Amino acid sequence: MTAQVDSLIRGVVDDLPSRINVGVQITPEHYALEKESIWRRAWMSIGHTQDVPNKGSYFVYDIPTFNYSLIVVRGQDDQVRVFHNICRHRGNKLVREPVGTRAGFTCNFHGWSFNTQGDLRLITDVNEFEKLDKKQLSMIPVHTEIWNSLIFINLAKEPHCTLKEWLGEMYGQYDNYFENQEKVASFKAIVNTNWHLAVNAFTEGYHTLYLHKSTARDYQGGKSNPQRHRPHMDFFDRHHRYSAPGNPDKVFVRGEKLAAKYGKLMIPAFDFNFEGLPPGINAAKHDKWAFDVVEFFPNIVMLIGNYWHNEITYWPIDAGRTLITNQAWAYKTKNLGERISRSYFRSRVRDVFREDLNTLEAQQTALSSGMMDEVILSRQEMALRHHFKVSRQMMEGQL
């Protein structure tokens, strides 16, 4: 008999259809409706408080979905805020340098100045204006909440729920995890694909045996789980997560042995000691756990492991193009050996990630032909079924 692992599935799944009309959902008409019902209403993460470490630190964050440019800044009062990157005088882009540290922001068009808390401090040649109330002309704020060092924004006039409500059961389950890691790499790609296809490519493990057969041949599964079934999946109101199975039979190659000797095991040499992880990570306590895949609907997929995590963010540009960013985070190193080890393991993820992007444009073109509206999803692709259920519920205003 072939060895098999039966996935432990928690949450409401009996209403998740195994056939989805994805062909329809990637059309421009459908996307036009999603913009206001999903992207305008969701809480979405745009960075970490670690990205603005000091008073006056800022970065610019562009959201192509709405042509928004945002400024994320730590004010002199130490609070992190998000503003639209637009000058209140005549709408010039206030900040052009993508990242830096400033005492305030001065517009290069006519010299109006704002402090890092967003207050308008100076109107040049003020007497030539009809009476102006500076208090009414602060930088335009964006609804912002912080969760475990992640900066979430909501682009609605008034959010329909709090971030705590939005994250639901996951809210209290990740304490002291993200804060203890640092960013070690990031890159961006614009891919000619619809955002649903882009998110879906990263939220199932079925493909790993085939698409990644060269780059990640022995990273997951092993003799006791040859089909690499996910040991467990959790489905919540809006978000979901599942665990990927490590391979206890993996034979370390020479570089991996060295990296393991001088640093912490990351990927693919998984550390099966989970002490100190918060309850949301490896939530079912699978003993050969490799990492979790978490979809924070609609636009973040995180791969969360022991000592490392990756954050993949998706912003639709239009129905057929998506901006994808990938950030690698890992434990803070104490010495050179750990730094080299960490770099080695980090690089192993890079090629795998490129392969994940590889199918997207082909799938977009083929599905756009209209020849096949429905796709067929297995139990191992349950997260995709859930993703489309949440999409539909958001479009119907149920979430």
Ligand code: FES
């Ligand atoms: S547009 Fe900014 S000062 Fe005029």
Ligand SMILES: [Fe+2]
């Ligand atoms: Fe993959």
